Amino acid sequence: xxxxxxxxxxxxxxxxxxxxxxxxxxxxxxxxxxxxxxxxxxxxxxxxxxxxxxxxxxxxxxxxxxxxxxxxxxxxxxxxxxxxxxxxxxxxxxxxxxxxxxxxxxxxxxxxxxxxxxxxxxxxxxxxxxxxxxxxxxxxxxxxxxxxxxxxxxxxxxxxxxxxxxxxxxxxxxxxxxxxxxxxxxxxxxxxxxxxxxxxxxxxxxxxxxxxxxxxxxxxxxxxxxxxxxxxxxxxxxxxxxxxxxxxxxxxxxxxxxxxxxxxxxxxxxxxxxxxxxxxxxxxxxxxxxxxxxxxxxxxxxx
Amino acid sequence: xxxxxxxxxxxxxxxxxxxxxxxxxxxxxxxxxxxxxxxxxxxxxxxxxxxxxxxxxxxxxxxxxxxxxxxxxxxxxxxxxxxxxxxxxxxxxxxxxxxxxxxxxxxxxxxxxxxxxxxxxxxxxxxxxxxxxxxxxxxxxxxxxxxxxxxxxxxxxxxxxxxxxxxxxxxxxxxxxxxxxxxxxxxxxxxxxxxxxxxxxxxxx
Numbered sequence: 001x002x003x004x005x006x007x008x009x010x011x012x013x014x015x016x017x018x019x020x021x022x023x024x025x026x027x028x029x030x031x032x033x034x035x036x037x038x039x040x041x042x043x044x045x046x047x048x049x050x051x052x053x054x055x056x057x058x059x060x061x062x063x064x065x066x067x068x069x070x071x072x073x074x075x076x077x078x079x080x081x082x083x084x085x086x087x088x089x090x091x092x093x094x095x096x097x098x099x100x101x102x103x104x105x106x107x108x109x110x111x112x113x114x115x116x117x118x119x120x121x122x123x124x125x126x127x128x129x130x131x132x133x134x135x136x137x138x139x140x141x142x143x144x145x146x147x148x149x150x151x152x153x154x155x156x157x158x159x160x161x162x163x164x165x166x167x168x169x170x171x172x173x174x175x176x177x178x179x180x181x182x183x184x185x186x187x188x189x190x191x192x193x194x195x196x197x198x199x200x201x202x203x204x205x206x207x208x209x210x211x212x213x214x215x216x217x218x219x220x221x222x223x224x225x226x227x228x229x230x231x232x233x234x235x236x237x238x239x240x241x242x243x244x245x246x247x248x249x250x251x252x253x254x255x256x257x258x259x260x261x262x263x264x265x266x267x268x269x270x271x272x273x274x275x276x277x278x279x280x281x282x283x284x285x286x287x288x289x290x291x292x293x294x295x296x297x298x299x300x301x302x303x
Numbered sequence: 304x305x306x307x308x309x310x311x312x313x314x315x316x317x318x319x320x321x322x323x324x325x326x327x328x329x330x331x332x333x334x335x336x337x338x339x340x341x342x343x344x345x346x347x348x349x350x351x352x353x354x355x356x357x358x359x360x361x362x363x364x365x366x367x368x369x370x371x372x373x374x375x376x377x378x379x380x381x382x383x384x385x386x387x388x389x390x391x392x393x394x395x396x397x398x399x400x401x402x403x404x405x406x407x408x409x410x411x412x413x414x415x416x417x418x419x420x421x422x423x424x425x426x427x428x429x430x431x432x433x434x435x436x437x438x439x440x441x442x443x444x445x446x447x448x449x450x451x452x453x454x455x456x457x458x459x460x461x462x463x464x465x466x467x468x469x470x471x472x473x474x475x476x477x478x479x480x481x482x483x484x485x486x487x488x489x490x491x492x493x494x495x496x497x498x499x500x501x502x503x504x505x506x507x508x
Contacts, residue, residue, distance in 0.1 A: 300413025
């Protein structure tokens with residue numbers, strides 16, 4: 001089976017690893033911003049309600065990943081492998097995070113939610129979120145898989161989550177019509193963009209590393225012939241996505257800019273641009289994740 | 304636990320694939336599933352030195368099934384605990400009631416062994432012909448080999464008899480302790496060698 005067909009078979013996992021880590025990261029950012037930011041009670045409630053966006057995306061990823069199973073009805077046995085199997089750890093961590101975050105989201109609709117409880121719950125969700133992303137990152141850590149059992153794999157998943165998460169969190173801010181100070185947004189964007197740049201560097205290093213790997217039957221780099229083009233698309237797409245987001249911050253930083261440059265056309269427009277930025281980032285990230293599955297190679301005799 | 308395994312006598316094997324066919328027949332396997340495959344490893348070049356043509360061309364066969372490893376990575380990564388190792392024989396087996404066809408075992412197996420069987424909606428593999436062994440017989444691949452290139456038995460006894468080589472090219476270095484002993488064919492290359500290619504990729508199932 002060719003490497004493209006291999007990745008195509010794992011298409012639902014490609015979707016899962018594209019959406020879920022960034023979604024989890026965004027959930028944590030929004031929840032923390034809602035509880036410890038400058039939002040008042042009404043704004044906090046709106047932010048928590050709109051957390052449904054990243055939560056929904058994460059759940060779409062999780063549900064899609066389960067559809068690649070031949071017999072999902074047997075999946076409850078997954079608890080058997082917790083601690084032993086990286087995949088079991090991943091599933092358990094994802095279910096725990098999404099269950100807890102889902103309950104937290106429901107609780108945000110309570111008439112008089114208790115702030116201390118919400119704060120404690122947010123901390124717990126943040127910890128579960130970190131565990132969830134790390135467990136997704138480590139799910140492919142099998143020593144016999146040459147191309148996946150490298151530090152590049154978990155690091156790139158984490159960095160991609162931290163690059164996509166802030167973009168998604170900003171979308172939630174826009175959708176909930178909550179405006180944090182420009183300084184807060186700028187820090188969030190700077191952190192996200194730094195993670196994006198780091199992920200690019202890591203992916204380039206990973207591609208260089210592929211040239212040194214081969215099994216008895218095929219070289220790793222031959223499995224992903226289009227990887228340089230995909231990396232280029234990721235660089236351009238990610239940069240444009242962040243550019244579209246910075247455009248709105250620009251209105252605060254450079255008030256004299258023309259409105260079509262500064263993004264001061266109004267909230268609806270900001271939300272629309274934020275959606276475009278996120279869609280663009282997810283598309284290029286999807287391509288990178290697709291290549292990840294294309295490069296599957298044991299050190300043995302698998303084709 | 305007694306670990307049973309296979310012995311492959313490389314110099315005897317002619318690549319006839321009777322072992323594969325007997326296995327398919329006995330287990331009623333469809334064309335896309337093979338519990339035992341015969342790999343044809345081929346390589347080398349011709350060179351002209353002072354008007355004389357010389358070559359280092361080689362081609363040989365390696366018959367492989369599940370190696371029922373002593374450190375089975377497939378069992379380690381299975382999230383379902385669906386893969387187990389027999390206490391009596393060391394044979395690996397899959398519980399179809401637990402398997403979810405996530406293919407974690409296939410992704411991790413360095414010998415590319417587990418296969419998905421649509422008929423039972425689960426991963427399948429060689430079980431050393433457990434039913435035949437229970438009757439005191441040999442696995443069908445061993446019985447069928449016309450060259451007597453395969454043997455089956457206690458892996459420690461096979462090692463004592465034939466040595467402890469458990470990998471040649473195109474097999475990988477034996478990090479999972481495969482229960483196999485090999486006598487290398489003529490011109491056999493060491494595990495990890497990349498001078499040759501698997502010439503019959505499309506025959507592997």
